[in-house]
Amino acid sequence: MAVEPVLTIEDLRTYFYSRSKRAFIRSVDGVGLQVRRGETLGIVGESGSGKSVTALSVIGLIDAEPGVITGRVGFRVNGTEWSLLPSIGDHVSLAEEDGRIVEVVKDNRGWRRKVDRLMHGVRGREISMIFQNPRVSLNPFVTIGSQVAESVLLNTGIRNRREAAEKARYWLEQVRMDSPGLRFAQYPGDLSGGMCQRAMIAMALSSEPSLLIADEPTTGLDSTIQSKIVELLDDLKKAVGVTTVLISHDINVVARLSDSVAVMYGGTVLEYGPADRVLSPDFLPKHPYVEALLESIPSERHIKDGLLPRAIEGEVLDTVNAPRGCRFFDRCHRITNGIEEKCRDLEPDLAEISAGHQMRCWLHIG
Amino acid sequence: MRFSSVRTAAFVLGRELAITALLLAGVSLVVFAILFLAPGDPFSLLLEGQMGDDAVREALGVPTAWYAQYLSWVSNILRGNFGTSVHTGLPVLSEIIRVGINTLYLTLGALLITLVIAIPIALLSARMGNTSLTLPLTIAAYVISALPVFWLGYIAIYISTHRFGAFPIVVGSSGTQGLNMTAFLLPIVVLGVGNGTISEVVRYLREEMGRVFAEEYIRTAKAKGGSVWRHSVREGFIVPITQIIATKIPFVLGGAVVVEQVFNWPGMGRMAWQAAQTRDYPLIMGITIIAAVIVRMGSLLQRVVHFMVNPAAAGD
Numbered sequence: 043m044a045v046e047p048v049l050t051i052e053d054l055r056t057y058f059y060s061r062s063k064r065a066f067i068r069s070v071d072g073v074g075l076q077v078r079r080g081e082t083l084g085i086v087g088e089s090g091s092g093k094s095v096t097a098l099s100v101i102g103l104i105d106a107e108p109g110v111i112t113g114r115v116g117f118r119v120n121g122t123e124w125s126l127l128p129s130i131g132d133h134v135s136l137a138e139e140d141g142r143i144v145e146v147v148k149d150n151r152g153w154r155r156k157v158d159r160l161m162h163g164v165r166g167r168e169i170s171m172i173f174q175n176p177r178v179s180l181n182p183f184v185t186i187g188s189q190v191a192e193s194v195l196l197n198t199g200i201r202n203r204r205e206a207a208e209k210a211r212y213w214l215e216q217v218r219m220d221s222p223g224l225r226f227a228q229y230p231g232d233l234s235g236g237m238c239q240r241a242m243i244a245m246a247l248s249s250e251p252s253l254l255i256a257d258e259p260t261t262g263l264d265s266t267i268q269s270k271i272v273e274l275l276d277d278l279k280k281a282v283g284v285t286t287v288l289i290s291h292d293i294n295v296v297a298r299l300s301d302s303v304a305v306m307y308g309g310t311v312l313e314y315g316p317a318d319r320v321l322s323p324d325f326l327p328k329h330p331y332v333e334a335l336l337e338s339i340p341s342e343r344h345i346k347d348g349l350l351p352r353a354i355e356g357e358v359l360d361t362v363n364a365p366r367g368c369r370f371f372d373r374c375h376r377i378t379n380g381i382e383e384k385c386r387d388l389e390p391d392l393a394e395i396s397a398g399h400q401m402r403c404w405l406h407i408g
Numbered sequence: 409m410r411f412s413s414v415r416t417a418a419f420v421l422g423r424e425l426a427i428t429a430l431l432l433a434g435v436s437l438v439v440f441a442i443l444f445l446a447p448g449d450p451f452s453l454l455l456e457g458q459m460g461d462d463a464v465r466e467a468l469g470v471p472t473a474w475y476a477q478y479l480s481w482v483s484n485i486l487r488g489n490f491g492t493s494v495h496t497g498l499p500v501l502s503e504i505i506r507v508g509i510n511t512l513y514l515t516l517g518a519l520l521i522t523l524v525i526a527i528p529i530a531l532l533s534a535r536m537g538n539t540s541l542t543l544p545l546t547i548a549a550y551v552i553s554a555l556p557v558f559w560l561g562y563i564a565i566y567i568s569t570h571r572f573g574a575f576p577i578v579v580g581s582s583g584t585q586g587l588n589m590t591a592f593l594l595p596i597v598v599l600g601v602g603n604g605t606i607s608e609v610v611r612y613l614r615e616e617m618g619r620v621f622a623e624e625y626i627r628t629a630k631a632k633g634g635s636v637w638r639h640s641v642r643e644g645f646i647v648p649i650t651q652i653i654a655t656k657i658p659f660v661l662g663g664a665v666v667v668e669q670v671f672n673w674p675g676m677g678r679m680a681w682q683a684a685q686t687r688d689y690p691l692i693m694g695i696t697i698i699a700a701v702i703v704r705m706g707s708l709l710q711r712v713v714h715f716m717v718n719p720a721a722a723g724d
């Protein structure tokens with residue numbers, strides 16, 4: 043793998059302080075990922091596993107006052123390297139009492155200013171983001187065309203309004219908006235959810251970013267629209283070849299579009315590797331959580347064997363009181379006598395089980 | 409413009425006009441009823457000590473049934489004839505227009521003062537939350553809004569009398585010519601500060617702005633490197649500010665009645681006050697109708713602004 047990584051995330055931790063619980067909600071708890079140029083990294087995981095928080099941390103859009111973010115986010119394009127995470131130390135102080143954090147004092151404005159300074163010229167220009175719920179993610183008071191054109195004006199060399207509008211129209215065509223000329227002058231309220239998501243995609247691509255982060259781009263749309271958006275993303279990937287982080291809990295979507303996949307659980311990555319290995323039920327070994335996850339989605343296998351998809355039993359992990367050992371311990375069906383103690387008491391590392399394939403499970407790291 | 413938005417505009421405007429018509433009909437009926445039922449009706453008053461009422465009415469061609477009186481009054485108003493003042497004998501409409509200009513100066517100036525004070529406080533605290541700067545300002549806004557306007561007026565007169573050694577009131581009803589600046593500005597400032605709406609403008613604007621800052625489309629704006637203010641100004645500022653102005657017009661007009669009294673400002677409010685004391689019924693009715701029209705026009709204006717800001721969402 044000689045292609046250089048565009049995005050390198052190391053030991054990212056994003057904690058929100060809950061005043062009522064007097065403890066941190068550890069939404070992202072030590073995530074490390076890499077995205078290479080031209081590649082699509084898929085992130086899957088149940089609701090609440092920290093996928094969105096990971097993405098928002100990367101582009102500095104976490105806006106919870108008593109939140110703390112640590113780790114390293116490196117971003118590298120054409121030899122220019124950015125470090126996108128300011129060190130939190132200057133802005134946060136913690137008050138501890140009996141080993142419990144009782145107060146988090148954060149200079150939020152100072153922190154925000156620093157983040158915004160670091161992100162200047164990166165957010166929007168080099169990294170674009172597509173959000174879930176396209177209808178509320180577009181400004182309802184501004185026409186579709188103006189919103190795309192604004193992104194062109196802000197993030198490309200184009201300074202002329204007419205040229206920007208021209209470019210916006212071009213991107214609306216690229217995302218196969220129906221009658222783009224008409225849509226250009228319409229407001230988001232006049233468009234369907236699917237058309238709004240196309241507009242969002244056009245807006246995100248119009249800055250010709252080096253990295254596109256798509257957080258649940260198909261969720262909330264009805265299923266025929268979903269598959270059309272997936273098709274569009276697939277075609278755009280081939281045509282434009284933009285490096286992408288694709289977040290979705292729809293495993294079929296991720297399997298179709300991703301080169302590599304990270305499976306998140308309770309704020310950590312449990313398995314990370316090439317998509318065709320991680321998401322193929324037939325490829326062994328499998329992480330017990332991923333195995334359960336794959337069994338929970340309807341697939342051709344279920345139809346062929348006359349089986350029903352099986353939901354993963356148990357509760358989604360409580361990220362305040364995470365267990366000492368493996369985070370999946372309470373729900374795991376693969377624990378053997380030999381490793382039970384370890385599973386309970388010691389968190390396994392994310393270890394390489396074969397070249398480019400990592401897993402966090404005592405079963406596979408002996 | 410698209411067909412759908414033209415239709416929405418027509419619908420919204422039609423609805424507003426219908427509401428206005430209904431409201432004016434209601435207001436005119438109520439005003440008329442009160443005056444009709446009040447002891448000593450206008451004609452008895454005019455003809456006091458003279459010959460028998462009914463015979464005179466007959467002779468003058470004045471209808472006796474209440475609805476007939478009402479209808480003839482309304483149809484005259486619709487033709488722009490508000491009658492003549494019982495007191496001065498001058499046409500009501502031209503009297504109202506003559507002093508209405510002064511009230512316009514007073515209320516628009518006051519509104520401007522209110523906004524100039526309230527908007528920065530609202531925007532700062534929406535942006536920064538409660539800080540050592542915004543919290544005292546907000547509290548001050550609430551305290552000031554709780555002060556009664558007549559009291560503020562007398563305090564202002566008291567202070568300026570001592571300071572300038574003169575009573576800076578607007579004397580006479582000759583309009584605004586030849587006024588000194590203090591005399592002109594003092595009532596405006598007093599009404600602007602004392603109309604009781606500063607705190608509500610602060611609260612509403614701050615709340616709306618804060619809500620809009622948390623909207624997902626603002627996050628999108630940040631994600632594309634755009635300006636948060638630019639994207640929040642429509643829903644977070646223009647819409648709520650026109651809304652609150654429209655709903656506060658009655659309060660400002662009410663405050664104007666008091667301020668005009670206190671400062672002897674030759675406006676509509678003082679005229680209404682005097683008309684009430686002299687039971688100048690045509691004048692009272694005319695002023696009431698005009699005030700209702702002004703209030704409705706505020707609401708109409710608000711609709712138009714909303715429509716211009718977002719044709720797609722203004723039909724709600």
Ligand SMILES: Nc1ncnc2c1ncn2[C@@H]1O[C@H](COP(=O)(O)OP(=O)(O)OP(=O)(O)O)[C@@H](O)[C@H]1O
Pocket residue numbers: 058067069087088089090091092093094095096105106291361
């Ligand atoms: N601002 C915040 N303050 C406190 N907790 C937060 C905040 N944002 C997110 N969280 C918590 O962090 C956890 C991870 O949230 P996140 O949105 O990343 O999940 P997700 O994997 O994207 O799930 P989904 O599939 O539902 O989008 C959740 O438990 C959530 O409640």
Ligand code: SF4
Pocket residue numbers: 329330331368369370371374375376377378381385390402403404405
């Ligand atoms: S480490 Fe143990 S508990 Fe965790 S997934 Fe592996 S077998 Fe299950």
Ligand SMILES: [Mg+2]
Pocket residue numbers: 093094095257258
């Ligand atoms: Mg999410």
